[in-house]
């Protein structure tokens with residue numbers, strides 16, 4: 161569906177941003193990576209040996225992506241709750257949104273790192289596979 165070579169492919173299928181073959185995270189399920197396994201990303205790609213942490217502190221930048229995703233989620237679903245449940249007060253809406261942001265934080269973390277590394281690394285198929 162999504163063609164190999166696009167950044168969306170790497171983000172959607174949890175693949176190395178450089179070769180689109182090796183896994184970026186240990187598991188495809190964000191909850192298993194963070195809550196159960198307690199491991200973060202693989203240190204390097206198993207296929208092309210690309211080191212994921214380009215420089216020390218590289219992942220701090222993913223916090224900005226994570227923040228943007230969380231704010232977009234809150235604005236969109238807060239507006240939907242406000243429009244479709246007119247009797248609901250703002251405290252209830254904020255409480256519901258806070259719970260959902262916490263529940264979905266592993267998914268947010270999962271995709272924010274993939275998006276962040278794909279901003280800087282382009283796909284190259286010059287590597288022998």
Ligand SMILES: [Zn+2]
Nearest residue numbers: 176179205208
């Ligand atoms: Zn790779």
